[in-house]
Amino acid sequence: MEIRNIAIIAHVDHGKTTLVDRILQTTKVFRENQETGELIMDSNDLERERGITIFSKNAAVTYNDIKINVIDTPGHSDFGGEVERVLKMADGVILLVDAFEGPMPQTRFVLQKALQLKLKPIVVINKVDKPNCRPDEVHDAVFELFFNLDATEEQLDFPTFYGSGKNGWFNDSLTPTEDILPLMDGIIKYVPKPVVTEGTLQLQITSLDYSSFLGRIAIGKVTRGSIKENQQIALVQTDGSIKKSRVKELYVFEGMGKRRVAEVVSGDLCAVVGLEDFNIGDTIADAENPEALPVISVDEPTMSMTFSINNSPFFGKDGKFVTSRHLRDRLMKETEKNLALRVEDTDSADSFLVYGRGILHLGVLVETMRREGYELTVGNPQVLVKTIDGKKHEPYENLVVDVPSEFSGKVIDLVTQRKGEMQVMESKGEMQHLEFEIPSRGLIGLRSQMLTNTAGEAVMAHRFIEYKPWKGPIPGRNNGVLISKFQGTTTAYSIDKLQDRGSFFIDPGEEVYAGQIIAEHIKPGDLNVNAVEAKKLTNHRASGSDDSVRITPKLQFTLEECMEYIQQDECIEVTPKTIRMRKTVLNEEDRKKVARSMQSEAIG
Structure with missing residues (x-):
């Protein structure tokens, strides 16, 4: 066929x-x-x-x-x-x-x-x-x-x-x-027919599948020769080492599923069962005369985040997997199939540095782990900085924004504040097409601001271009946050009294702990507040004022929005049921000590 x-x-x-x-x-x-x-x-x-x-x-x-x-x-x-x-x-x-x-x-x-x-x-x-x-x-x-x-x-x-x-x-x-x-x-x-070359077997593993019955399954295209069930093969790994193995079962794709076959010839795609310890990019070759195909190179990651165990007071309430061993095993398993991801150990046994291609890439990993029952804390995303010729370089991206003409001024203003430079501006009907070159750091938190300022009309997309010299400091979030002083259940009474101070991320009746971020402050600078105070009951009724509590619904943030929102000294607690933003140091006195020591370092 x-x-x-x-x-x-x-x-x-x-x-x-x-x-x-x-x-x-x-x-x-x-x-x-x-x-x-x-x-x-x-x-x-x-x-x-x-x-x-x-x-x-x-x-x-x-x-x-x-x-x-x-x-x-x-x-x-x-x-x-x-x-x-x-x-x-x-x-x-x-x-x-x-x-x-x-x-x-x-x-x-x-x-x-x-x-x-x-x-x-x-x-x-x-x-x-x-x-x-x-x-x-x-x-x-x-x-x-x-x-x-x-x-x-x-x-x-x-x-x-x-x-x-x-x-x-x-x-x-x-x-x-x-x-x-x-x-x-x-x-x-x-579309040309696949080039069929005679000779010994060559098949490069380009993706993975997993089955709870069969284990890990290697998927790739047979580029030379043919592959049969029960055949002895050599697995040539990306570092050049060769391992002998045997094909247990072979499948080809049919419709949405797979069909078991005895042999797959050059040019077809197939799934191979029975190989141990293989990675993407390895070559399945002839057992007697193994020849490797060129290794697949994948673009380098441009962002990193710290993943650590959940150490909040609500630790272990929701999740099944909460220890650092669980976290480490899961991240290592992910690197096997997610080629653009890298994981490194840190000085602390409970934390790992995870490198990825962008906020969505890392966000999808965190969301997947959360649904599998993991509890973890993630820090704010950092771009990867390289030193080239003795100078600090950072990743730059090409940003494209399509927006109705009346909002184009706001978009240009927003992007230039974040060190973006406009390269193209042209009209597409009623829309304005804008292209910028912007440091990757400038994109963190940009999407939510852009949508707010353009009434949700902006369509933005970006891609990595190259590393260029460091552009200097980029302004972060303008406003501070309100932080809970105490652990307990929030009350409508106290939230009502605090509403003029900021926009809340929680509703009355939610459990909070000291150090948790519960609202955005209307001014720069953070404020510690009591959101768990109950109304003192007396036997006097204040006529007409008892029922006048009006509470604005809370702001709902997705995981990616939280990742873009938090600052250097903050992190996100992620559990199967909740996503909470919090200060990395929960105790108020300890936070002040850290801030003082950082100030004295900066002066020194």
Whole structure:
């Protein structure tokens, strides 16, 4: 059977997963009467809630007796490590672009990787049913992007399809059709067959799967020779060492699942069961004559956070896994499959430094651990600083903001305060398209401020460019916080009295402890307050004033918003049921001592 291997790449929200749904439905992967729902490939709860793809996934469909392996990739730059390696399994890419937004920073990042790997591109301009879309301008912008990324003559001659994944049609012109068959024919016509090379076995492990019955499963593309069940193989590791092993079971992808087979030949993707201690990037090779494939290189992390055990007074109330050994084992397990993540020990046995690609990358890890029953404390995110030629350098990002024209002044003001420099300003209909170069530090906490100042209208995206010289101090949060003085249950009486001091993160009746951050102060500087004081009862009634307690609902922060909100001396307590912000040093007197010693150090 002929094979085509294709990866789908696009910016967040341009419709990759919906396109995969349409391909699965067109090729009758599901029975006519089977309930499938939408976004079939986003199987993880976190992915469904956030509406983003986090883990790349494989599906295989058969069309006109040709097997098409489809790889759905994440669209967010924080998961670029995931995309880079799965592209190794593909021979062609579908670049999906929104007919209004056009190519975005993430499109550029992934497309560059695909062109370097000499993959054949097919451009699909999606959402042409949207009002004020501009498919022809977008097509020209995509061509320009290919040209800027040094595409070859052959790659520049890309086929283009137009359509709407939501309405279920794609065609090589703007005329709507009944279905997506023109695109399916295009995949078979334009994507080359995998290059089949004779010789001994070579298969690079590009992703992992895990099954509670079979253990860790290696996934990759057979680039040379063939692989059989019970075959003796050599596992060539990234450091050059070779381990002998045996293939217990072999699977190929079929529909949304896998089918067990006896042999997989060159060009197909497969899942191998039975290997011990393998890592992503290792090569499965011939037992007698092992030859390794080039090691996969993944972009370096740009941010770090301290993960430590939960040491608050409410320690152990919610979580199953609370010790430093649990925390360490879980983080080490994560580094096996999450290539862009690094974990280092610190001076303290209870804390670990975790390096990642950005706030979302680290936030998803914390959220996943929390749902698995872990309790932990995370510090505020720090960018990684390098010393180059004796000078301090920091990571810089390219920031793109699309915003209605009336808010563009506010956006420029916000970004320049954070040491961003404007590079491009152009109109897209009623929207203003702005591009900046900004230190990665400047992005921490920017999204929430930007949405507040633009009435939620701004659409922002960013990608890492390179390390450049340090830009100097960047102003942090303007306001201080209100900190609880005592442990206890908050009362409506005391919150009502404190409401004019700030906006609260808690409701009456919640348990708090000394040192917990319970509100944002309306002024700079922190304030210690008593939120657990009950009303003194007397046998005199104050006429008319007893029932006048009016409490504003609390501000709800997501985990990422908390990570962007906290300052140097603060951290977040994360448990399966709650997320609380707190001071790292809980005792008020101890905090004052620390502040005094830091002041004297600064003067000295």
